[in-house]
Amino acid sequence: MTVEDKFLLYALEKVESGETLSFEEGIRLYRTQDLLGLGHVADKYATKLHQGRVYFVVNRHINPTNYCVNRCKFCAFSKSKGEKGGYEYTLREIEEKARRAVEDGAREFHVVSGLHPDWDFGHYVEIVKKLKDKFPHVHVKAYTAVEIEHFSKISGLSIEEVLNKLKEAGLDSMPGGGAEILNDRVRSQLCPEKTSWKRWLEIHKTAHRLGIKSNCTMLFGHVESIEDRIDHLLKLRELQEETGGFQAFIPLPFHPQNTNVNVNFTTGVDMLKTIAVSRLILNNVPHIKAYWVMLGEGIAQVALNFGATDMEGTVYEEKITHAAGASSPQGLSKKRLIKLIKDAGKIPVERDALYNVVKVHA
Ligand code: V47
Numbered sequence: 001m002t003v004e005d006k007f008l009l010y011a012l013e014k015v016e017s018g019e020t021l022s023f024e025e026g027i028r029l030y031r032t033q034d035l036l037g038l039g040h041v042a043d044k045y046a047t048k049l050h051q052g053r054v055y056f057v058v059n060r061h062i063n064p065t066n067y068c069v070n071r072c073k074f075c076a077f078s079k080s081k082g083e084k085g086g087y088e089y090t091l092r093e094i095e096e097k098a099r100r101a102v103e104d105g106a107r108e109f110h111v112v113s114g115l116h117p118d119w120d121f122g123h124y125v126e127i128v129k130k131l132k133d134k135f136p137h138v139h140v141k142a143y144t145a146v147e148i149e150h151f152s153k154i155s156g157l158s159i160e161e162v163l164n165k166l167k168e169a170g171l172d173s174m175p176g177g178g179a180e181i182l183n184d185r186v187r188s189q190l191c192p193e194k195t196s197w198k199r200w201l202e203i204h205k206t207a208h209r210l211g212i213k214s215n216c217t218m219l220f221g222h223v224e225s226i227e228d229r230i231d232h233l234l235k236l237r238e239l240q241e242e243t244g245g246f247q248a249f250i251p252l253p254f255h256p257q258n259t260n261v262n263v264n265f266t267t268g269v270d271m272l273k274t275i276a277v278s279r280l281i282l283n284n285v286p287h288i289k290a291y292w293v294m295l296g297e298g299i300a301q302v303a304l305n306f307g308a309t310d311m312e313g314t315v316y317e318e319k320i321t322h323a324a325g326a327s328s329p330q331g332l333s334k335k336r337l338i339k340l341i342k343d344a345g346k347i348p349v350e351r352d353a354l355y356n357v358v359k360v361h362a
Contacts, residue, residue: 023230057353144178
C-alpha cells in the first residue's frame with residue numbers, strides 16, 4: 001500500500017466514524033494524484049449514506065427577470081434596464097410557464113431572479129403567491145440569500161420579516177445560489193456589491209431557524225485558490241453542524257463566456273475532485289448534487305461514482321449558465337435522467353423537493 005493509499009483510507013475511516021476532516025486534510029485530498037482512489041473513497045461514503053441511490057426531481061427553473069442592480073463580473077445573465085437582451089416576465093407569463101411544467105409532472109418550481117431596479121418586495125411576494133395559489137401541490141423553492149438581502153433593503157423589513165412574509169405567501173425552501181466563494185478577498189474581486197459572506201451564512205441560518213430548508217453552493221474555477229475552496233466548505237460544514245438545514249451542496253464550475261472574468265473553463269479532473277472532496281469534507285450535508293447543466297451530462301454522470309447522490313432535475317429552461325456559454329441542453333427528460341443514473345450503476349430515485357421518495361426506478 002502506498003502512502004497515498006493509506007491517506008485515502010484513513011480519510012474514509014475518519015469520515016465513516018463520524019469525525020471531520022481538517023483544513024490540511026482537505027488540501028491534501030485535493031492535491032492527490034490518485035483521482036480514482038479519491039473517487040472510490042468518496043463513493044464508498046456516499047454509498048454508506050444512500051445505499052447506491054441517486055435522486056432527481058421533475059422540476060422547472062423560472063427566472064422572472066434578468067434585470068439586476070448588482071452587475072457581478074462573473075455573471076453573463078444579468079442586464080441593466082434598457083440593455084439589449086433584458087427581459088421581465090409578467091405574472092401571467094410566469095403562470096403559463098409553470099402550468100406547462102405542471103402538465104409534464106413538475107413537483108418543484110426553482111425560482112431565482114435578478115434584483116430588478118423597479119420591482120418592490122410586494123411584487124416578488126406576488127410571484128410566490130401566484131405560483132402557490134394556482135399550483136398548491138407544487139413545492140416553491142425560491143430566492144437566494146442575495147435576493148432576500150435585497151428584499152430586506154428595499155422594504156425596510158428585517159431578514160426574518162422578509163422570510164416570514166415569503167413563507168406566508170407559499171415559499172417552501174430556498175436555493176443555494178449566491179454563495180460564490182465565502183471570503184472577502186475573492187468577493188471583492190468578483191462581486192463587490194454582493195451580499196457579504198457573513199450575511200449569506202446569517203440569512204441561511206435565519207431561514208433554517210424558521211424551518212425553511214435550503215441548499216448551499218460553491219462557484220469554483222475562477223480567481224479562487226484551493227485553500228479558498230476548503231475554507232468555504234468548512235464554513236458551510238460549521239453552519240450545518242449548528243442548524244442541519246442544508247439539504248444538498250452543489251459545486252458550480254464557472255462558465256467564463258460573455259463574462260468579465262478572463263479564465264478558461266475548468267477541467268474534468270477538477271470537477272470530479274471537487275465533487276469527491278466536498279463529499280468527504282461536508283460529511284454532515286445529506287447530498288452532493290451533480291448539476292448536469294454546469295458539469296455537462298458526461299461529467300455529471302461520472303460524478304455519480306465520485307460521491308454525488310443527486311442530479312437536480314429536469315430543469316426545463318436554464319438561463320444563467322447558458323448565457324455564459326454552457327453547451328448542455330436547457331432541460332433533460334425524466335427518461336434521460338433515469339438512463340444516465342442507471343448506466344452509472346446507481347438506482348434512480350424520483351424525489352420531491354424535500355427528498356421524499358416518489359418512485360424508485362429499479
Ligand atoms: O448563484 C452565475 C452561479 C448560481 C455563473 O439550490 C454561474 O438546488 C457558472 O445556485 N458560471 C445559480 N455559474 C445556480 C444555482 C443552483 C443551480 C441548481 C440548483 C440549485 C439549488 C442552485 O449560478 C449563481 C451563481 O453562483 N453562476 N454565473 C457562470 N458564469
